[in-house]
Each structure stands twice: as structure tokens, then as C-alpha cells.
Amino acid sequence: MSTTPLTVSEIFDLAKQCLLNNGCNVDNAEAAARTISTAERDGSESHGLFRLPGYIKSLRSGKVNGHAVPKPEPLTPAAIRLDGDNGFAPLAIEVGTPLLAEAAEQLGVAVLTIRNSFHFAALWPEVEALAAKGLVGLACTVHTPMVAPFGAKKAFFSTNPISFAYPRPNKNPYVFDMATAAKARGDIGVAARDGHELPLGIGLDSDGNPTTDAKKIHQGGVILPFGGYKGSAIATMIELLAAGLVGDYFSYEAAEADNKDGGPARGGEFIMALSPKILAGTDWGDHSEAFLTKLEQMEGIRMPGQRRFENRLSQAPRQINSELVETIRELTAG
Ligand code: NDP
Secondary structure (H helix, E strand, O other), rough: OOOEOHHHHHHHHHHHHHHHHOOOOHHHHHHHHHHHHHHHOOOOOOOOOOHHHHHHHHHHOOOOOOOOOOOOEEOOEEEEEEEEEEEEEHHHHHHHHHHHHHHHHHHEEEEEEEEEOOOOOOOOOHHHHHHOOEEEEEEEEEEOOEEOOOOOOOOOOOOOOOEEEEEEEOEEEEEEEEEOOOOOOHHHHHHHHHOOOOOOOOOOOOOOOOOOHHHHHHHHEEOOOHHHHHHHHHHHHHHHHHHHOOOOOOOHHHHHHHHOOOOOOOOEEEEEEEEEEEEEEHHHHHHHHHHHHHHHHOOOOOOOOOOHHHHHHOEEEEEEEHHHHHHHHHHHHH
């Protein structure tokens, strides 16, 4: 695979220009370009430039509003509903998260529900933004069905990601951000392409039989939740939080409503913020830090988020798939 070296700021500029030339205004283009370039900065490649052609498909098909103006509405002092105006999620998140943080700082706990937006990104930016303000953050979203509930043979859940960040004084937060599927669909696609076997428990073939053949899972089969019935319960919780509580589509409803243009489907996002200072008291930092330090010093431990934080330190250009760069330049040219 040939690659093209691009700095993080060149990645931002490339993404922004492509979005601007395809119907986004500056606010929407910059917010999505920030999400894309920070994903590349951290080595979250599957949610970086790789997603841009999908964003553009949704602008070109008219599904997504490139001029969206997210509208926050306080439901109570601790609950904010934000209408994404049919735009991409990054701007909605950038508008809503500071309001959520302010409410949690005052009240100890607050919730932001985002409706009418299109999520195509990783979920760590929103919880890291909360942790940077000394708050605990939890976020989840849904898209379209790919994962069979435990015991079933047909897809019903999406890969339902959930992220969590816990602030650490003067350090990067403890943060995880993960799909609740046994394996990401993209990784199964790569294994199928390369003819690799997968362990049992990742997916079923089109007849609903367990298989180790990545091709059979990828073409007509389904992915399983991680951790059997336990992962299935967590995936159900995510559907209920991000769709039921938010008042937007469950995964199956999002698939029915989608125009199948290859871009993101409409879905909600649930984000919660908690203040450790209010809930645990002023010694929360030392107390939690003692626990996290013991954890990270255990032999064999690698903290979630560590890979991304190490990537983030590098000032070197990121190596981007050259075919993808060419596709993006063509999309930018029109
Ligand atoms: P991974 O399985 O790669 O990683 C999940 C989490 O586990 C990360 O926080 C990761 O940290 C951590 N981790 C990985 N390996 C280890 C290890 N050996 N020890 C300790 N921690 C570890 O991610 P997924 O494939 O589940 O998800 C990838 C991304 O896809 C996420 O960002 C998710 O939000 C996104 N996604 C978005 C969707 C959407 O609709 N918007 C749908 C589905 C997924 P680190 O990052 O440092 O490696």
C-alpha cells in the first residue's frame, strides 16, 4: 500500500476544503475536519479521513444539512436536549458539550441528548473534552443493525459504541472508547479480504451457524456482541439510552429511514457528565489517583487510551493511504 505523508494540519485543511466544496458552511466543515484530523493525529484511522467519502456522499445525496445550526433546549437545569438540525454530529457535540459541562459543574450531574444528527466518528473526543474540565464523561450512540443479540441469528443492534473518561489531575484521563461488537466490521472486512480465519464467537454465517470464516461473516452473516449475553445486555442499554431516552431512531429504525447513500445514518447520542468534586468531595483526585496508579503499575497492564495518547505526541506527518488521498482530492475538485 502506498502512503502520502500529511501533517495533522494538512489533514484538517484537506478535510475542511473537501467539506466546504461539497455543501458545508465553515462551522460545519471545521467541526467535522477537527474530528477527522484529531482521529488521524491519535491513530484512530478508521474514523479519520477514511470516513470523509461517506460524509461527502451524504452531503451530495441531500441527506445531511451542511449548514446545520444546532439548537440547544434546556429541559431542566440538568437536562439539555440539542437538535442537530440534520447536520453532522461534530458541530452538535461542540455546541452541546460546554453547556453540559457547565450544568454538571453546578449540579453534580447533567445529561445532553442529541437528536437529528449523523454520527460517523469515534466517541472519545466528547468524553475527553469533559475530562479536560475535571468531569467524568460517558457517551454512547447507535447506527444501523450489524450485530445479532445473544441467542439470535439476525442483526438487530448496531456495533453500539460507548466511551467513558475519568479525569486525572495533571495527567491524561482514564478513557476507553469501544464498540460492543465482538469485532469491528471493518476489521472483519480486512480479515475476509486477506483470507484470515477468526476465532469462534466473532460471528455467524448467513444460515446462523457459528463460523471462523471471516468471508462468511462479512458477506451475509452477522457479528456477535462481545462477551455473550453480557455484551448483548450492554448493547441493549446503549440502544435504550441513545435512542429510547434521546427520542431518536433505534438502530432498526435508522436503517429503515436511511437512503443507503453510504454515509452515516441518522441517530441520537446520549452524553452524561458527572462532577467528582461535588459527588466525591475535594479529595476525589488523590483517592482515585491512588487506585489508577496501582492499576497501571500492575504487570501486564496497558491502559485504554494509552496507544492514542502516545500517537498524539508525535509531530511527524501521518502516513495516509494514497488512493484515499486521491479520492478526496477528486471529491474536492467536484
Ligand atoms: P478497540 O477494540 O480497538 O479499542 C477499544 C478500547 O480498548 C480503546 O479505548 C482502546 O484503547 C482499548 N484497548 C485496546 N487494546 C487494549 C489493551 N490491550 N489493553 C487495554 N486497553 C485496550 O476499538 P473498537 O474497535 O471497539 O472501536 C473503535 C472505534 O470505533 C471507537 O472509537 C468507537 O467509538 C468507534 N465506533 C463508532 C461508531 C459510530 O457509530 N460512530 C460505531 C462503532 C464504533 P486505545 O484507543 O488506546 O487503543
